[in-house]
Each structure stands twice: as structure tokens, then as C-alpha cells.
Amino acid sequence: MIQIQYLSEPPKLAEDLSGDAWANLTWHxxxxxxxxxxxxxxxxxxxxxxxxxxxxxxxxxxGVCPGSSAENFSHERVHVVxxxxxxxxxxxKFIGNADGxxxxxxxxxxxxxxxxxxxVEFEVGVGAQEWTAxxxxxxxxxxxxxxxxxxxxxxxxxxxxxxxxxxxxxxxAEKTFWEPQCEMAEAEFERPELLLPFAWRIERDQRARLNxxxxxxxxxxxxxxTNLSAETREVDLHVWFxxxxxxxxxxxxxxxxxxxxxxxxxSVELPVPEGFNYGFASVALYERDxxxxxxxxxxxxxxxxxSWKKHTIKRADGNDGYTCHAAQMQFMPQYEGRNTVPxxxxxxxxxxxxxxxxxxPTESTGQVQTLVTVSEDEGATWGEYLALPGIHCRPxxxxxxxxxxxxxxxxxxTERFRLxxxxxxxxxxxxxxxxxxxxxxxxxxxxxPLIERDSEGNAIRIAQIGQTLGGGAPHWxxxxxxxxxxxxxxxxxxxxxxxxxxxxETYAGKTYEVGASExxxxxxxxxxxxxxxxxxxxxxxxxxPHYEDSLEGTAVSISKDNGETxxxxxxxxxxxxxxxxLICMPNGDLVMxxxxxxxxxxxxxxxxxxxxxxxxxxxxxxxWDVEHLVVLDDFPFCQGExxxxxxxxxxxxxxxxxxxxxxGYGNYLAGGVLIRWxx
Numbered sequence: 001m002i003q004i005q006y007l008s009e010p011p012k013l014a015e016d017l018s019g020d021a022w023a024n025l026t027w028h029x030x031x032x033x034x035x036x037x038x039x040x041x042x043x044x045x046x047x048x049x050x051x052x053x054x055x056x057x058x059x060x061x062x063g064v065c066p067g068s069s070a071e072n073f074s075h076e077r078v079h080v081v082x083x084x085x086x087x088x089x090x091x092x093k094f095i096g097n098a099d100g101x102x103x104x105x106x107x108x109x110x111x112x113x114x115x116x117x118x119x120v121e122f123e124v125g126v127g128a129q130e131w132t133a134x135x136x137x138x139x140x141x142x143x144x145x146x147x148x149x150x151x152x153x154x155x156x157x158x159x160x161x162x163x164x165x166x167x168x169x170x171x172x173a174e175k176t177f178w179e180p181q182c183e184m185a186e187a188e189f190e191r192p193e194l195l196l197p198f199a200w201r202i203e204r205d206q207r208a209r210l211n212x213x214x215x216x217x218x219x220x221x222x223x224x225x226t227n228l229s230a231e232t233r234e235v236d237l238h239v240w241f242x243x244x245x246x247x248x249x250x251x252x253x254x255x256x257x258x259x260x261x262x263x264x265x266x267s268v269e270l271p272v273p274e275g276f277n278y279g280f281a282s283v284a285l286y287e288r289d290x291x292x293x294x295x296x297x298x299x300x301x302x303x304x305x306x307s308w309k310k311h312t313i314k315r316a317d318g319n320d321g322y323t324c325h326a327a328q329m330q331f332m333p334q335y336e337g338r339n340t341v342p343x344x345x346x347x348x349x350x351x352x353x354x355x356x357x358x359x360x361p362t363e364s365t366g367q368v369q370t371l372v373t374v375s376e377d378e379g380a381t382w383g384e385y386l387a388l389p390g391i392h393c394r395p396x397x398x399x400x401x402x403x404x405x406x407x408x409x410x411x412x413x414t415e416r417f418r419l420x421x422x423x424x425x426x427x428x429x430x431x432x433x434x435x436x437x438x439x440x441x442x443x444x445x446x447x448x449p450l451i452e453r454d455s456e457g458n459a460i461r462i463a464q465i466g467q468t469l470g471g472g473a474p475h476w477x478x479x480x481x482x483x484x485x486x487x488x489x490x491x492x493x494x495x496x497x498x499x500x501x502x503x504x505e506t507y508a509g510k511t512y513e514v515g516a517s518e519x520x521x522x523x524x525x526x527x528x529x530x531x532x533x534x535x536x537x538x539x540x541x542x543x544x545p546h547y548e549d550s551l552e553g554t555a556v557s558i559s560k561d562n563g564e565t566x567x568x569x570x571x572x573x574x575x576x577x578x579x580x581x582l583i584c585m586p587n588g589d590l591v592m593x594x595x596x597x598x599x600x601x602x603x604x605x606x607x608x609x610x611x612x613x614x615x616x617x618x619x620x621x622x623x624w625d626v627e628h629l630v631v632l633d634d635f636p637f638c639q640g641e642x643x644x645x646x647x648x649x650x651x652x653x654x655x656x657x658x659x660x661x662x663x664g665y666g667n668y669l670a671g672g673v674l675i676r677w678x679x
Contacts, residue, residue, distance in 0.1 A: 002028065002049060002154070002172075002187040006194070010052045013134045015125025017059055025050055027061070030171040031158065042168040044130060047156045049187055051139065053194035058135045062098075062158055073098045073131045076160055080135065081107075083153035083184060084143030089336060091153075092116060092143075096133050100124045109362050112337030115280065117141045117297040139198045140285075140295050146228050146261065148199045150192040153184040199228040200235075200295035202283050205265050206376075206383035207333070208301045210272070219270045219301050221281045222383075227258040234288040241270045241301070243279035255288075270301075278302045306330065307380045313677050314631040322631070325678070329633065332664070332672030335359040335371055335385050339671035342664030343446075344398025344408055345654040349457055353379050353654065353662065354425035356395035356408050357672060359387075367392040374425050379662050379674060388419070388428060396445045398652065401488050402458035409434060409445055409489070416442050418489050432490050437481055438497075441468035447520035448581050448652065450529070461486050463563065465519035465531060476536070478502075480516050482563060498566040500557060507539040514539065516555065516569065520580050522621075525588035529559040530621035532580035532592055533569060540603070541575075550597040550646045551575045558621055572624050576600035577613060581653045583661060590617040591679050592624065593653045593663050596634065597646040608636045610648050612665040616679055632663055632675050 003026070011021040029046035044063015051057065060078050064070055076098045083091040088109055094116075095103040100123075104116035121136040142149060157169050172185030189195060205222035212218075219241065227233055234257045241249040249271055258264050270281060280298040287294055311329030314322035332340050336359070344356040352374055359369040370391040373382045394411030401407060406421040420430035437443050443466035452461040462485045470477035480501040484494040502515035516533035524530050535553045554577055555569035576598030583591045593614045599607040611634030617624045639645040651665035656676070664674045 002185060004049045004051055004056070004187050004189045006190040007050055007052050010055065011050065011057060011134075013121060013123035013136060015123065015132065016127075017061060017125075017132045017134070021050075022048070022059060025059075028170050031168040032171055033168050042158070045158050045168060047170065049154075051189060051194075053139075053191070055139060056137045056142070058094075058137070058156070060133045060156065060158065061130055062132070063130045065160055068160070070126075070128055070131075072160075073126050076131065076158070078133050079155075079157040079159060081155040081184070082142075084149065085145060086151060086153045086186070090143070092137075094120065094135055094137075096122050096124070096135060098124060098126060098131050098133075102135070108336040109338075112334060115298060115300060138293075138296075139195060140293050141297075142198065144195075144199050144201060144228050146199075147230065148192065148196045148228070149189065150195075151186050151188045154187050155184050196229060197287065197292070197294050200285055201226040201228060202285060202295050202297040204281075204299045204384060207305070207381055208281065208299065209377070209381055210303070210305065217272050217274065219272050219281065220267060221270060221299060221301065222265055222267050223281075223283055224263055224265045224384075225256060225258060225285065226263040227260060230260050232257065232259045235294070236286045236288060237266060238284045238286065239266075239268045239270065240282050241272055241279055242282050242298070243273060243276055246273040246276065246279070248282075272301065276303060305381060306333075308676065311633075311675060311677075313633075313675070316627065316629045316631075318627045327632075327675055327677040329673065329675050331670065332357065332674060333373070333382055333385070334671060335369065335387070338362065338369075339668070340371060340385075341650050341666030342652060342672045342674065343395050343411070343650055345652045345662055345664050346398050346400040346406065347378075347654045347656055347662070348400050348404075348406075348424055349402070350424060351378060351657065352376050352424055354398070354400065354406050355382070355664065356398050357385075358394055359385075360668075368394070370395050372421075372425050372428070378656060379676060386426070386428075391419070394446070394650075397447070397449050397464050397489075399449050399451055399459065399462060399489065401451070402453065402456070405459075405488065407489050411444070411446060414442075420488070435492060437466070437468045437479070438495055439468060439479065441470070443468060443481060443483075444518070446518040446579065446650070447532070447534075448522075450521035450523060452523070459488060462489055463521055463529075465516075465521060465533070467517045469517075475512065477513065478515060478517055478536075480519075480533075482521075482531075484563070496563070498557070500566045500568050501533060505539050507542070510539075510542075512536075512539045512542055516557075517552075518579075520582045522582035522584050522590060524584060524590060524620035526620045527560075528620055529563050530582060530590060531557045531559070531566065532572075532582050533557060534578040534580065535569065535571070535574075538575050538603075546642055546644050548644055550644050551600065552578045554578050554580050554592075554594055556621055556624070572615065572626065574600070579649065579651050581651055581663075583653055583655050585655070585679060586659060588618075588620070589679065590621050591615075591653070591661060592617070593632070593651055593661075593665075595649050595651055595665060596631075597648060598644055605643060608638045609634045610637045610646055611635055611667070612648070612651060612663065612673070612675070614663075614679070630677075630679070632677060633665070633667075633673055635667065635669070637669075 027046040031042040031045040080094040102122035205224040237254040240251040285295040308328040338359040396411035416434035449464040483492040514536040519533040579595040614630040647668040653663040
């Protein structure tokens with residue numbers, strides 16, 4: 001392990017590193033070319049790491065390589081990566097050129113980048129046989145964990161102008177890989193207690209929002225400050241706007257007292273100059289007694305807010321054509337550079353919308369990440385994602401129960417549980433285990449639950465559809481269940497298995513068990529219960545070598561006795577469209593949104609269109625106007641002969657206060673998509 005040595009006095013950023021304190025440091029000179037067997041050391045290349053209790057210094061010496069000359073120094077650079085959390089989720093990237101220019105940024109595991117929290121000093125010296133570089137990073141800019149910072153993972157590299165030595169790294173012990181070109185090792189701070197004053201985290205709580213009033217533009221930025229130490233601390237928070245061509249705004253100051261491990265969110269209104277394109281909200285924390293700056297960061301503010309944009313939905317006219325209608329569309333924010341899928345949307349009585357989502361796994365983790373985000377402006381902009389610790393599942397059956405209570409269930413059958421929030425989705429402080437099906441098997445879910453409410457809008461009863469899965473494709477052994485809860489989803493004492501949702505069908509001399517799996521529920525305006533069910537792949541496709549569930553369809557079943565008995569399933573979409581979600585509109589119409597994984601009609605591929613569709617019933621679910629299908633969003637896709645494969649799935653819809661519908665679905669190529677539209 002490399003030691004980050006401590007110096008009681010700050011070293012000079014000198015062009016010559018042979019004297020001063022640099023001469024007495026430990027220099028690591030075992031640089032080799034990666035991938036070369038029995039590679040010789042690259043001569044004249046070494047690095048050192050040191051701190052003085054206020055800044056971290058990284059120095060490199062780069063001598064002339066064989067076959068080169070000092071004239072090539074101007075084409076060289078050094079590359080440093082520091083992973084502060086030591087888990088590969090994010091880090092600092094620093095690229096220093098021999099001409100004295102430095103690029104500093106943060107990089108996330110998924111590939112996204114952002115500006116570095118503050119200014120970094122960089123000094124270069126070029127001599128006849130060697131060029132040197134020293135980087136000075138204030139400790140207040142580093143990423144800290146609970147209890148301070150003792151170790152980091154790091155990588156240093158030299159990029160030469162000589163092809164044989166194009167890139168070289170030091171030989172590192174106990175190495176890991178953060179990126180293919182970044183071989184990471186650990187470094188440990190000497191005198192780590194000197195870093196405890198910097199145990200803070202400043203981050204934005206949501207993307208900035210611009211407001212215009214009386215011809216002036218202001219930016220509302222929520223700043224979240226977390227005390228990572230073990231004691232209560234008093235600090236002053238300073239926030240100001242900095243633009244590339246405009247002078248800084250006046251600083252806005254707040255006096256904060258934050259307990260150990262606690263966070264404080266401050267909503268700051270910053271004036272922004274007229275006609276700006278982008279700038280930064282600069283934030284800094286100062287110790288109350290000493291005035292020492294102990295943490296800083298900056299958040300990008302753009303005139304482009306990436307909110308609603310013009311969009312067109314298409315309504316089929318029954319003659320192979322469409323009429324176009326105005327709507328709005330946007331993409332869900334990425335999480336650490338990863339695309340997300342909005343599994344649940346719920347409008348709440350405080351005009352906020354809560355979304356539970358899933359971020360796709362990375363190659364390094366192999367796990368999805370369950371996320372929650374809240375919009376305070378009916379979906380126009382979204383707060384920062386809350387990544388639920390240790391929760392790596394599809395979040396399904398989202399329900400807003402009233403009085404700030406939000407709940408969802410784990411959508412994976414390996415571990416069954418339900419989470420609750422009591423503050424409109426900001427924190428999740430309750431977890432309960434979910435009982436299995438009557439046959440002891442775990443239940444799987446996806447769709448929207450039925451939520452029965454009292455006169456004040458509070459949930460008094462919940463119903464949801466689930467299934468148990470056995471066997472294997474195409475001979476699945478699926479049992480469908482409908483269950484009821486009267487305590488917000490904590491217990492489910494009433495469970496039935498509707499016989500009409502399961503039957504057998506014979507094709508080519510073989511008999512298959514067919515029926516439904518996941519589903520959604522709604523109470524129609526006439527009092528009937530309507531279930532939209534995902535049906536099996538048509539039996540004529542069961543033995544096809546490219547069989548997959550993208551060809552599953554959608555059917556409807558109706559109960560007139562409050563769920564005791566159900567009508568036979570009536571097919572709405574035979575194949576290719578499923579993941580149904582149901583909404584009862586104020587005028588009594590029922591709206592069903594579905595994923596279009598395969599545009600399939602009359603036992604053949606109708607088009608290469610994939611995306612999200614909707615269909616309406618005006619007779620309480622008895623019939624559905626497929627002839628006037630609404631295309632909410634679509635894109636072309638075909639994977640050659642595997643034309644059944646798709647790149648979209650999973651959706652949720654919620655009714656908004658103005659009678660519009662907010663629909664979200666997963667476009668696996670582009671990310672989570674939100675559409676606001678009128679049926």
C-alpha cells in the first residue's frame with residue numbers, strides 16, 4: 001500500500017523537484033507498460049503523494065524515454081484518478097499537460113462526467129532531460145465518508161509521445177480495475193486525524209430551477225449538507241453564482257448547526273445574469289470559530305433545464321392512418337450515468353409526484369439499483385435520486401396511501417418485502433416481509449394496484465394481482481392470485497385464485513396451460529372491478545426456437561361482485577403488447593396504457609415499431625377501442641432474425657390534477673421516458 005506522507009509545512013509547487021521537501025519524500029519509480037510480458041521499467045518516471053493537513057499533493061517526474069528527446073515533452077501528459085469511496089462509484093479525474101494546462105472533473109461508473117468541486121493548482125517544469133508536474137488538490141474538495149477519510153484508491157499514469165512507451169503505469173499491489181485503463185491501488189493517509197475537519201458532504205438535492213418575475217431571472221437550488229463526523233458542528237454555508245463571462249453574485253450566507261450523521265437541506269434563491277447559458281452555484285462551508293473552509297462544491301446551472309419538450313401522440317383513425325395531437329415528453333434523469341426505468345408514478349395531494357425507478361446494473365456491480373425521486377412541479381423537474389441502501393430490485397405496485405405515506409413492493413421473487421415512506425417519499429423507514437401465496441411459493445407482481453379511499457383520500461383497502469411461477473417455457477405452471485389488504489399492504493388476509501384466469505389450450509396435438517400472469521386493477525364508474533391481465537404467448541408460437549415473453553398479450557376480465565367471481569378473459573391484444581396499467585378518468589372512461597414490445601396484428605409482424613401505446617374503453621371495460629389506438633411514443637427496432645426481441649418494457653401511469661395523464665416507460669436504448677398527454 002502506498003503511503004500519502006505528511007509534511008508539517010506545505011511543499012512548494014516548484015519547477016525543480018530535486019530540492020526542498022520533495023527530495024526527502026518516497027518516490028515510486030516502478031512504471032511499466034501494461035500488457036507487456038516481462039516489461040522493463042520505464043526509465044525516469046516516478047511519482048510521490050503527500051499532504052500537509054490542508055491539501056493533497058501529487059507529483060510526477062518524467063524523464064526522456066529511449067528513442068525520444070526533450071522536444072517531445074510538449075506532447076506528453078499525466079493522468080491521475082482518485083476513487084475516494086473506494087467502491088468504483090465515482091472519482092476524480094485529472095489530466096495534466098506538459099504545457100501547464102490541467103483538466104479536472106468527476107467521473108461516475110456509468111460514464112457521466114461533471115465539473116470538479118473547485119480550483120486545483122497545477123505547476124509544470126520542463127528541463128533538458130526531465131519534465132515535472134505537481135498537482136495541489138485542497139482536502140476540502142475530496143469525497144468523504146462517515147468518520148472521515150483514511151484511504152483512497154488511485155491511479156497515476158504517464159502518456160508519452162513515444163509509441164513504445166505510449167502509456168505506462170506503476171506496478172501496484174492489491175490492484176483493482178475501475179475502468180479498463182485505470183488499474184487502481186490503495187493509498188493511506190499518514191496522520192488521518194488531520195482530515196477530520198473536512199468530514200462533510202455538500203451536494204445538490206435536486207437540479208436547479210429557473211424562475212422569472214418582473215423581468216428578472218432567479219435560480220432555486222436546493223443544497224444538502226451532511227455532517228459526516230461524530231459530533232455536532234456549527235458552520236456557515238456560503239452560496240453564490242459564478243458564470244464564465246459574468247462577475248460572481250453576492251454570497252448568500254446561512255448559519256447551520258448539524259448533528260452527527262445528520263443532513264440539512266437549504267433552498268437557495270440565486271440571481272442569474274440576463275442571457276446566461278450556463279454557470280455554477282458555488283457552495284462552501286466555513287468553520288464558525290476559525291473561519292477555515294472545510295468543504296466546497298459547485299453545481300452546474302443551465303438555461304436548458306431538460307424538462308418538458310414538444311411531443312406528438314398519434315391516434316389511429318381506423319383507416320391505416322393517424323391524427324396527431326400535441327403532448328409533452330422528457331427523459332428521466334440518469335443515475336450515475338446509467339439509464340433508468342420508471343416502474344411507478346403516483347400523484348400526491350400536495351401536488352408532488354413520486355417516482356420509483358430502477359437503474360440498470362453496471363459490469364462491475366452486476367446489480368440493479370432501486371431509486372426514488374420526487375417532483376415538486378407535477379413532473380416538470382425531478383429531485384436528486386435517493387438510492388435505497390441495499391435495495392436492488394424492481395420496485396412495483398407503487399401506491400400513495402394518503403397523509404404522506406407511500407409504499408411499494410419488491411418485484412423480485414428471491415426476497416419478498418414491502419417498503420414504506422411517511423414523508424412523501426423522502427425517507428423510507430419501514431420494511432415488512434410479504435407473505436407467500438397460499439401454496440407457499442413467492443408471489444411476483446407488476447402493474448398497478450386498486451386503492452379504495454375514504455372521503456378524505458386516505459387508503460382504506462388495497463387489492464393487487466400477482467402470480468406464482470413454476471415449470472419452464474413454454475410449459476409454464478403459473479397460478480394467478482388476487483389479494484386484499486386493509487392495513488396499507490402489511491398483511492393480506494384475503495387471497496383468491498380466479499378460475500377464469502387459467503385454462504388449457506391445444507395446438508398441433510399438444511396441450512398447454514395458458515392464462516394470465518401480472519395485472520392491474522381499477523374500479524369502473526359503474527362499480528365493477530376491471531382487471532387488465534398479461535396473457536401467455538400464443539400457443540402457435542410456443543415451440544418456436546426464438547420463443548420469448550415479448551409476444552405475450554393483454555386481456556380484460558370483469559367482476560360484478562366485488563372480486564368474488566370474474567368473467568372469462570377477453571383478449572384486447574393477442575400478442576406483443578402487455579404491462580397494462582389502468583386509470584378511471586373523471587368522465588368514467590377507462591384508459592389502459594401498454595408497452596408495445598412487438599407491433600403484432602393478425603398473426604404477423606405489422607411494423608418494426610416499439611414503444612408505448614394506450615387504448616380507451618367507454619363502457620366500463622366491456623369493449624376497448626383498439627381501432628383508435630393511441631401511440632404515445634415509438635421507435636423502430638429489429639434485431640435481425642430475432643425480430644421478437646425488444647428494447648423497451650415496464651410502465652406506469654398516474655392521473656394528474658388537470659385531467660391529463662403522466663405515463664412513464666422504459667426505453668432500454670434511450671432511458672426512462674415520461675409523456676404527459678390528454679386521452
